[in-house]
Amino acid sequence: MESPLSKFGNTSPVKSDINQQNIGVADLKLLRVFKTVVEAGGFTAASNDLNIGLAAISKQISDLEIRFGMKLCTRGREGFYLTExxxxxxxxxxxxxxxxxxxxxxxxxxxxxxxxELNIGIIDNTITDRKSPVVGALSEIHRQAPKVSVRLHATQLEEIERGVIDGRFTCGIIPVYEEKTDFDYFFLYNEISHLCCSYQHDLFTLAPESLTDARIESASLIKHFYTNHSHQNPTLHFQPSNAVAVQVEAVTMLILTGNYVGFLPEHYISRFVSEGKIKALKPEDIYVTTPFHLVVKKGAAQNAVMKLFLDALKHEPVVADVHSGAR
Known part of the structure; x- marks a missing residue:
């Protein structure tokens, strides 16, 4: 309720230090009392709303007038009126x-x-892996926290590791061939790789009974830059090779020449297998399991964005029906 303007006008202002001080908690309390009095239409009605006596209300209004250096209202026999x-x-x-x-x-x-902001460094050429939870996790991030800025960088392993260490990347999603003391690791899934040859290689057309370990070992194996796969297949002993590759696409190119065999991820070769260009050699016996982890800098504090992303990565992966890319 708004009270009428006082017919008596304004009295002389009281000196105040309001220009020298900020509005504080005490002022807010007095202003709440003043607001309640005005809306109640007077002290008596306000005393019920405020649950304090008339004398206390009168004292607080007087204190407010002194604090602000102006007469705010008249009260008495004439009733309650607001001044200008x-x-x-x-x-x-x-x-x-x-x-x-x-x-x-x-x-x-x-x-x-x-x-x-979430800056993610991810090894490229993993979108075809149905076990990867990354696409689903990014969808979940957008659903739960649409104001989070997401930057996704697909690059090489060393670049991701450097970026996580120097702070350019919040985290990395990488294949882990050996754990390093620079990082904290969070396991995500395993990637399966098979020993492959192309349709131009002599091993491609061999019958299963003719595809012996000795025949396979006679082939020239592409040395993958990051790891030596032979220790995971102790029955195979390849001769030193003059072919070295870093990325999956580079390994694939060398395999397609028909001169080499090499390990490629199972999810990656499906397109080439269906086209009859690449064949996995004894896939049930010869394979390599590579764990993929999310990595952060050792001891780095996890903020709300990072915690949400880690939680989202635990959800069921979204299947990506994509068949090309490059690591």
Missing amino acids: HGKVAYQACLDLFSSINQFRDTLNHARREIFG
Whole structure:
């Protein structure tokens, strides 16, 4: 309820230090009392709403007038009236508390939201792996925290490791051939690789009974830069090779020449197998399991964005029906 303007006008202002001090908690309490009095239409009605006595209300209104250096209202036999200054103060009071409520609501809303940036370094050529949870996790991040900025970098292993160490990447998703003390590791899934040859290689057309270990060992094996696969297949002993490759696509190119055999991820070769260009040699017996981990810098604190991403990676992976790429 808005009280009428006082017919007596304004009295001489009281000296105040309001220009020298900020609005504090005590001022807010007095302003709440003033607002309640105005909306109740007087001290008596406000005393019930505030659950305090008339003398206390009168004292607090007087304190507020002294604090602001202006007469805000008249009270007495003539009733309760706002002065011109009082009317301005009441409107300002409404604006102030509206702003406070908006500020509170904004913070409460922000508290339920997640902001930040997620820079991910990921080894390339993994999108065809149905066991990879990355696509599903990124979808979950967007669903739960659409204001998070996501940057995805597909690059080589060493670049990802350097980026995580120097802080360019929040995390990396990589094949782990050996664990290093620079990182904390979170296991995601295993990638299976098979020993492969192309349709131009002599081993391609051999019958299963003719595909002996000795015949396979006679082939020239592409040395993968990151790991020596022979220790995971102790029955095979290949001769030193003059072919070295770093990325999966590079291994594939060398295999397609018909001069070499090499290990390729199972998910990656499906396209070439269906086209009759590549064949896995004794896939049930000769294969390599490579664990994929999410890695972060050793001891790095996990913020809300990182925790959400880790949790999202635990969900069922989204199947990606994509058949090309390059590591």
